[in-house]
Amino acid sequence: MSFITRGFSGRSRDRDDRLPPGQTLVPDFPVLSAGPTPEVDTAEWEFTIRTESGVHRWNWDEFMALAIEDVDTDIHCVTHWSKLGTNWRGVSLDTLFEHVETEREFVMAHSYGGYTTNVPLDELLGGKAWVAFEFDGEPLEPEHGGPARLLVPHLYFWKSAKWVRGLLMMDEDEPGFWEQNGYHLHGDPWTEERYW
Amino acid sequence: MEHVDxxxxxxxxxxxxxxxxTTATARCNxxxxxGELARAMVYRSGxxxxxxCSSCDHVLATLVETAGRAWIGLSGISAIEVPRGPATSSG
Known part of the structure; x- marks a missing residue:
């Protein structure tokens, strides 16, 4: 509980508390891609989790049969835009990891098209991450990462890998695509972990 | 063999x-x-x-620019050939 009202916070009255430092609200949904948009047919799509003991695999139909959650969340891009109250549907990583046994604590997300990004496993569990396939009530468009993308809204949005195809469990936290090339290994928008 | 810093x-x-x-050539890993870097495919995003690489789509290089800082990644290139004038030393 907070006993400090907005008036005593010293912040601008116009500044939304949901907005991390250095961010600006946008009404639209900018598209940032590191390459051509992969066209992935759901008939060919599959999602895997690779651990030290084997591979867990779901095709599209198996994936759709899992518990599906509605997610209302704010998203924050490292390029300084934020979008509040976005609506998604997807499968929680808690559900996907329900029957996965692993001692490894770090994850490399791999995407169709070759993109990778790293996230510690404990930042994907506990209701903090999903594999999302709908945005605003519509199937996720390819340019926004469809048929399915990772959704890790408490980190900068480059961690929410578009066109996600699988998670590789790792012993160490290794940098993904943008993390090798200047961006922060972790990416917390509230502490502005933007770059090395 | 001795080295210098x-x-x-x-x-x-x-x-x-x-x-x-625009005149350099690079070898794709x-x-x-x-091929000439000028013929590579460049995707710009925020x-x-x-x-x-225009032949295989492999990532050759990345550029990240922000206020006061910039990074160039060349992990997809094994070497770059840059044009130069006549040799001034036979080594």
């Missing part, structure tokens, strides 16, 4: 990093193609610029 790079790398990217 990285300060010795100042001269040669000053020449190298002032090269004209993905498919081995050697997060950064990604340069891809």
């Amino acid at each position: 990285g300060n010795a790079l100042a001269g040669p790398l000053a020449e190298f990093f002032s090269f004209d990217a 993905g498919c081995g193609a050697i 997060a950064g610029t990604v340069v891809r």
Whole structure:
């Protein structure tokens, strides 16, 4: 509980508390891609989790049969835009990891098209991450990462890998695509972990 | 063999990093193609610029620019050939 009202916070009255430092609200949904948009047919799509003991695999139909959650969340891009109250549907990583046994604590997300990004496993569990396939009530468009993308809204949005195809469990936290090339290994928008 | 420290790079790398990217050629680590950088495919986004091989789509290079800082990644390139004037030393 907070006993400090907005008036005593010293912040601008116009500044939304949901907005991390250095961010600006946008009404639209900018598209940032590191390459051509992969066209992935759901008939060919599959999602895997690779651990030290084997591979867990779901095709599209198996994936759709899992518990599906509605997610209302704010998203924050490292390029300084934020979008509040976005609506998604997807499968929680808690559900996907329900029957996965692993001692490894770090994850490399791999995407169709070759993109990778790293996230510690404990930042994907506990209701903090999903594999999302709908945005605003519509199937996720390819340019926004469809048929399915990772959704890790408490980190900068480059961690929410578009066109996600699988998670590789790792012993160490290794940098993904943008993390090798200047961006922060972790990416917390509230502490502005933007770059090395 | 003796080595010197990285300060010795100042001269040669000053020449190298002032090269004209439109006339340089590079070898792709993905498919081995050697081609002019000017013919590579360049994708620009707010997060950064990604340069891809026009033969195999492999990422050749990345550029990340922000206020006061910039990064260039060349992990997809095994070597870059830059044009230079007549040799001034036979080594």
